Amino acid sequence: MHRRSFLAGALAAAPAALGATACGNGADSTAGSGGRTQLSYGMWDPLQVPGMQKIMKAFEAEHPGITVKLQVIPFAQYWTTLKTSMRGGSAPDVFWMNAPNLRLYASNDTLEPLGEHIRRDGFDMGVHPEELVGIYSYEGEHYGMPKDFDTIGLWYNKELFDRAKVPYPDESWTWETVYDAARELTDPKGSVYGIAAEMQGQYCYYNSIPQAGGYVIRDGKSGFAEPETIEGLRFWTGLVDRGWSPTASAMTDTSGRQLYISEKVAMNYDLSAMASMMYAAPGIKDHGGVAVLPKGRKRATTIHGLANVISAKSPHTEAAWKLVKFMGSKKAAEIQAREGVTISSYTGTQDAWVKSMPEFDLKVFIDMLDYAVPYPHSTYTQAWENLQYQLLGSSWTGHGDGIAKASRTLAQQMDLVLEREN
Amino acid sequence: MAVFPSTAAAQARNKPRRPRSQRAAYLFIAPIAIGFAVFYIWPLLQTFYFSFTSFGVFGGNSWIGGENYERVLQDVTVGRALLNTLLYTVMGLITLPVSIIIAELLNRPGLRGVAIYRALYFLPFVTLPAAIGLLWNWLYNGDYGLINEVLSWIGIDGRYWVSDPTTAAYAIGLVMIWSHVGYYLIIFLAGIKAIPRDYYEAAELDGAGPVRRFVRITLPLLSPSIFFTSVISVITSLQAFDLIYIMMSQRNPALGSTQSIVTLFYKWAFEENAQGPAAALAFLLMLLIAALTFLQFRLQKRWVHYA
Numbered sequence: 001m002h003r004r005s006f007l008a009g010a011l012a013a014a015p016a017a018l019g020a021t022a023c024g025n026g027a028d029s030t031a032g033s034g035g036r037t038q039l040s041y042g043m044w045d046p047l048q049v050p051g052m053q054k055i056m057k058a059f060e061a062e063h064p065g066i067t068v069k070l071q072v073i074p075f076a077q078y079w080t081t082l083k084t085s086m087r088g089g090s091a092p093d094v095f096w097m098n099a100p101n102l103r104l105y106a107s108n109d110t111l112e113p114l115g116e117h118i119r120r121d122g123f124d125m126g127v128h129p130e131e132l133v134g135i136y137s138y139e140g141e142h143y144g145m146p147k148d149f150d151t152i153g154l155w156y157n158k159e160l161f162d163r164a165k166v167p168y169p170d171e172s173w174t175w176e177t178v179y180d181a182a183r184e185l186t187d188p189k190g191s192v193y194g195i196a197a198e199m200q201g202q203y204c205y206y207n208s209i210p211q212a213g214g215y216v217i218r219d220g221k222s223g224f225a226e227p228e229t230i231e232g233l234r235f236w237t238g239l240v241d242r243g244w245s246p247t248a249s250a251m252t253d254t255s256g257r258q259l260y261i262s263e264k265v266a267m268n269y270d271l272s273a274m275a276s277m278m279y280a281a282p283g284i285k286d287h288g289g290v291a292v293l294p295k296g297r298k299r300a301t302t303i304h305g306l307a308n309v310i311s312a313k314s315p316h317t318e319a320a321w322k323l324v325k326f327m328g329s330k331k332a333a334e335i336q337a338r339e340g341v342t343i344s345s346y347t348g349t350q351d352a353w354v355k356s357m358p359e360f361d362l363k364v365f366i367d368m369l370d371y372a373v374p375y376p377h378s379t380y381t382q383a384w385e386n387l388q389y390q391l392l393g394s395s396w397t398g399h400g401d402g403i404a405k406a407s408r409t410l411a412q413q414m415d416l417v418l419e420r421e422n
Numbered sequence: 423m424a425v426f427p428s429t430a431a432a433q434a435r436n437k438p439r440r441p442r443s444q445r446a447a448y449l450f451i452a453p454i455a456i457g458f459a460v461f462y463i464w465p466l467l468q469t470f471y472f473s474f475t476s477f478g479v480f481g482g483n484s485w486i487g488g489e490n491y492e493r494v495l496q497d498v499t500v501g502r503a504l505l506n507t508l509l510y511t512v513m514g515l516i517t518l519p520v521s522i523i524i525a526e527l528l529n530r531p532g533l534r535g536v537a538i539y540r541a542l543y544f545l546p547f548v549t550l551p552a553a554i555g556l557l558w559n560w561l562y563n564g565d566y567g568l569i570n571e572v573l574s575w576i577g578i579d580g581r582y583w584v585s586d587p588t589t590a591a592y593a594i595g596l597v598m599i600w601s602h603v604g605y606y607l608i609i610f611l612a613g614i615k616a617i618p619r620d621y622y623e624a625a626e627l628d629g630a631g632p633v634r635r636f637v638r639i640t641l642p643l644l645s646p647s648i649f650f651t652s653v654i655s656v657i658t659s660l661q662a663f664d665l666i667y668i669m670m671s672q673r674n675p676a677l678g679s680t681q682s683i684v685t686l687f688y689k690w691a692f693e694e695n696a697q698g699p700a701a702a703l704a705f706l707l708m709l710l711i712a713a714l715t716f717l718q719f720r721l722q723k724r725w726v727h728y729a
Contacts, residue, residue, distance in 0.1 A: 080692075087481050104695065108480045199675055248675035250564060252585035383694035390499055393675030394587040413498055420493075420696070 037319045039068045042082065042095030044075040051339035058335060059326045066319050086110050086313070093314035094323050097144050097307050099135045099374070100381035105309070106138040107379055112310035114142040117321045128328070128345045129303065131374040136307045144307030145328035148342035150271045151301045151365045151372055152207050154294065155278065158287040160185060160192060160266040169267070173294035175211075175235060178267070182244035185266040195267040196256025197236040197245035199396040201385060202302055203256075203269045206376060208232040211296030216376035220418050222384070225411035228297075230404050235296070237395050237403045248396035260284075269293065272365040273342055279357050292364045303372035305345050379421040384414040466708075469701045477697030490702035500703065502678060503686045506591055507660055510682060513595035514659035518651055520599065521606035522644070526636060528607075529614050540611065544604035551601070555668030558597045559584060584669055590676035597665055602658070606651050613647035614640060645726045653718050660711050663688065683707050 043052060049072060056068040071092050073081050079101060085091040097105065105111050118125060125133050128146040136144030154169050161168055164185045169177075182194025198204050201216075209216055214229030216222075223229045239245040246259065260268035261281045278284045293301050308327050310320045326332055333346030340356045343365065354362045378384075391410045395403040473490050475483040494500055524543065528536055546554060561568050562583040570580025583593040621639050630638065641648075663684040670680055683703065691700035 083479065104479060108478070110480055199673065247582075248673075249582035249585040249587075252582065252671060252674045253563060254565065380694060380696070383690075383696060386689055386694060387499070389673060389675075390502075390678040390681065393677050394679065397585075397587055397675050409498055416493065416496060417694075 037066045037316050039066060039094060039314075039316060039319055039323055040071050040092040041068050041323070042071045042073060042078075042092030044073055044078045044096060045341075046072055046074075048339070048341050051336050051341060054339070055327065055332045055335050058331060059323060062326065063319075063322055066322065068323060086311070089313050091311045091313060093316055093320045094308055094310055096147070097136070097309040099304055099377040100385065102136055102144060102307075102309075103138055103377065103379040103381075106141075106143045110312050111143045112312050112314065112317055112320070114145065114310070114321070114324070117325070118142060121325065123325060123328070127330075127347050129305075129347070129369055129372070131303045131372055132305045132307070132345055135305070135374050135377065136309075144309045145324045146345040147306045147308055147327060148336065149303055149305030149345045150273050150343070151303050151368045152203055152269050152271060152293060153290045153301070153364055153368070154292070155260060155268045155270050155274075155288060155290050157260070157263055157266045157284070158289055159283075160263065164266070168289060169291040169294065171292050173291070175208075175294055175296050178294050179239070179242075179244075182239055182267065183242070186244045188243075191264065193246055193259070193265045194244040195239055196251065196259050196265040196269075197239040197396070198251055198256040199236075199248040199389070199393055200256075201388065202304060202375065203271065204236055205233050206302045206373075207269065207293055207300055208235040208296060210300035210373045211235075211293070211298055213297045217378055217384075217414075217418075220378065220421065222411040222414035222418065224407045224414060230407045232296070233392070233395075233403050233407055240396055240398050243398075247398045248393060272362070275357055275360060275362055276340055279360070285359055288360065290360050290362065290364055292368055299368075299371045300373045301368040301371065302375055303369070304375035378418060380417050383417045387413050387417070469704055472697060473701035473705050475698055477695075477701075479695045483698075486698070490698045491706075493699045494702050494706060497699075499678070499681070499686060500683075503681045503683050506680060507662065507682045509591055510595055510598065510662045511656055511659040513592075513599060514602070514655045514662075515652060517599045517602050517606055517655060518648060521603050521651075522610050522641075522648070524603065525607050525610035525614055526640065528611060540608065543607050546601040547604040549601070551664035552668050554597065554601050555665050558593075559669050562593055585674050585676050587676040587679040590670070590674075590680045594665055594669055594680055597669070598659070598662065601665075602655070606655070609647050609651055610644065613644045617643045642727050646728055649718070649722050649726045653715055656714055656718065657711055660707065660714070 041052070041056070043049075049070065052070060056070065060067055078096075082091060082095065091110075097111075117123075125142065129149060132146040132149055133142070136142065136146065154173075156169055158168060161181075164187070166181050166184050169181070178195065185194035186192065206216060209223070209229050209232030212228045212232035212235070214223055214226045214232050216224070216229070236245075240247055246256075246265070251259070256265065256268050257270055257274065257277075259265045260270070261278065261284055263283055275290075278288055281288075293299070308324045310317065310324060314320050328346070330346050330349060333344035333349040334352065336342065337344045337349050337352040340353060343350050343353050350366050354366065387410055391413065392403070392406050395406050472483065474485060474487060476486045476489075477483050527533075528539055560566075564570065564580065564582030564585065567580070567583070569583065573580050581589060584590050617640065621643075622635055625635050625639060661684055662682045666680055666682055666685050667688065670677055670685075674680075684707070687700050687703050687707070690696040690703065
């Protein structure tokens with residue numbers, strides 16, 4: 001009975017779904033009733049839906065002939081869905097893009113090049129951080145309009161610092177200061193650790209590698225065999241080996257972020273975008289703080305941000321460009337900043353975000369733009385990021401392979417992946 | 423030219439006609455044969471073809487010859503995945519003696535509630551691997567897991583079983599054993615039941631104890647079942663995927679030491695847009711399975727007794 005009704009349901013649903021897509025395409029290709037153009041906008045973060053709706057409303061007010069429909073696809077399925085719909089030709093007209101995927105999409109001609117539109121309308125890309133504009137360029141052509149950005153800061157817990165009588169982090173801090181503080185802050189009896197040294201690129205070693213003078217990828221070659229890069233990795237594994245951070249094994253089920261929020265670690269490198277989450281945790285709101293990343297040989301922080309891109313298959317390229325241009329404007333950036341979820345990438349609109357949480361010194365995230373390093377990426381970013389977990393992971397457990405050897409193996413493997421890109 | 427009806431009829435008569443029963447037989451095997459061709463043979467041929475192509479992420483393949491195979495053989499992670507897979511295979515084979523011993527115990531004359539035990543042991547086998555994986559992850563959990571809790575009662579410090587690279591593969595292997603015991607148990611129970619009681623009575627009269635009877639009568643006469651289950655077990659273990667996929671999160675530091683050939687295949691094909699090398703890897707795995715199965719069939723003459 002159960003099975004039969006399930007089958008019947010599936011059979012009934014199949015033609016309905018087909019019909020729906022067919023209708024959708026029809027409405028897309030011919031302007032809908034009343035001469036209006038309908039654009040679809042693909043995104044993954046449900047938290048940003050209210051903000052996006054406000055932006056779309058403002059856009060529709062300026063462009064009476066165009067309506068925009070939000071299409072929220074959960075991140076876990078976002079890229080698979082997008083790939084499939086790209087093949088089938090039903091992809092959203094405008095959608096969110098991130099650094100790891102940009103080149104994969106751009107190099108397969110699935111994105112509309114923006115250069116000509118930008119030149120024709122005289123749009124100044126200089127209003128967005130250079131590193132972000134760079135991430136969304138491929139072979140000298142613009143493919144994305146930056147939307148927001150993230151940098152990494154050192155989050156700390158003032159109460160735990162006070163208890164261990166350690167001065168709060170500030171711009172004078174270096175790697176040595178971090179080590180000294182982590183030692184002082186670690187309290188085995190209270191099961192408190194100095195820092196959460198996670199096996200994670202963006203929050204952790206993508207920052208320490210350039211700080212040590214190394215690099216992750218340059219000119220299509222892996223940097224993991226470079227001694228400076230290995231030094232950047234060792235900054236983290238050293239903290240684990242000394243017992244001043246939980247091991248990666250301990251942070252598999254409970255992330256460093258969760259440990260920081262539950263006040264089990266005194267320091268944690270984390271995203272600016274997590275500010276609102278920290279703000280929602282009463283303890284952290286009361287005695288949490290944030291500082292610029294401590295200096296290694298150099299100063300560095302990883303910058304990443306999303307961008308709006310146009311599908312090359314969209315039948316409404318002009319309308320889609322109008323939307324993308326609007327979303328890259330000051331007006332849209334201000335609406336987004338007021339929502340407080342992310343930092344808008346438009347220069348000068350970040351104040352609203354900084355002021356929205358006065359307890360935290362959020363200005364440090366903007367100040368760090370001066371020496372921000374773009375999130376490392378290439379065409380098959382996902383492939384070599386997966387390799388990092390497979391090959392480096394055990395070095396974060398306190399009794400794994402030596403990090404130097406593991407990192408050199410990773411370099412070799414990563415170069416194999418990168419060969420495929422040429 | 424007109425064909426006389428009588429000639430046509432004569433020609434038809436001269437043709438050797440298949441007996442009706444044979445035609446019916448083809449009809450009967452048609453469903454499975456068509457299913458097999460569509461869902462096994464065709465994908466197999468396609469995979470073989472894809473293993474020589476560069477697979478376009480957004481459609482379109484191009485022929486690149488043996489490059490994918492080269493890449494598979496150069497890849498360090500393939501070697502590690504193969505070692506892990508062989509470890510799972512060895513652990514999978516441990517399931518067989520465990521099941522035989524349980525079957526023998528359940529077969530003791532006068533044991534009550536055999537049906538209940540049988541059902542209990544069989545239950546894990548019919549439970550969804552996803553549910554089993556999640557459940558065991560909770561048991562193994564380093565902070566709140568039941569296993570560490572019980573160990574702490576007797577003064578042993580627990581570990582992060584599934585995220586510690588030194589224990590994770592064994593922890594997963596143990597769950598594989600646990601979830602497969604029931605299946606082999608049913609086969610062995612039937613096998614033991616089929617052994618004539620006279621042999622045991624004769625042996626008992628000659629003064630053979632229970633252990634000797636088990637080793638000298640049960641095991642040799644059970645060898646056809648043992649052979650069958652060992653073939654099945656090796657094939658299943660070489661294709662290990664679901665439990666590993668469920669139990670190992672993306673950021674687990676033990677990822678490299680638990681990854682099997684098939685989980686690596688999945689990653690390449692569905693996460694990293696490397697369908698070509700993935701197809702080559704899948705094809706090589708098929709060859710490995712075929713080779714090991716062939717070897718088992720060759721060796722069976724040495725130890726399998728068909729009574």
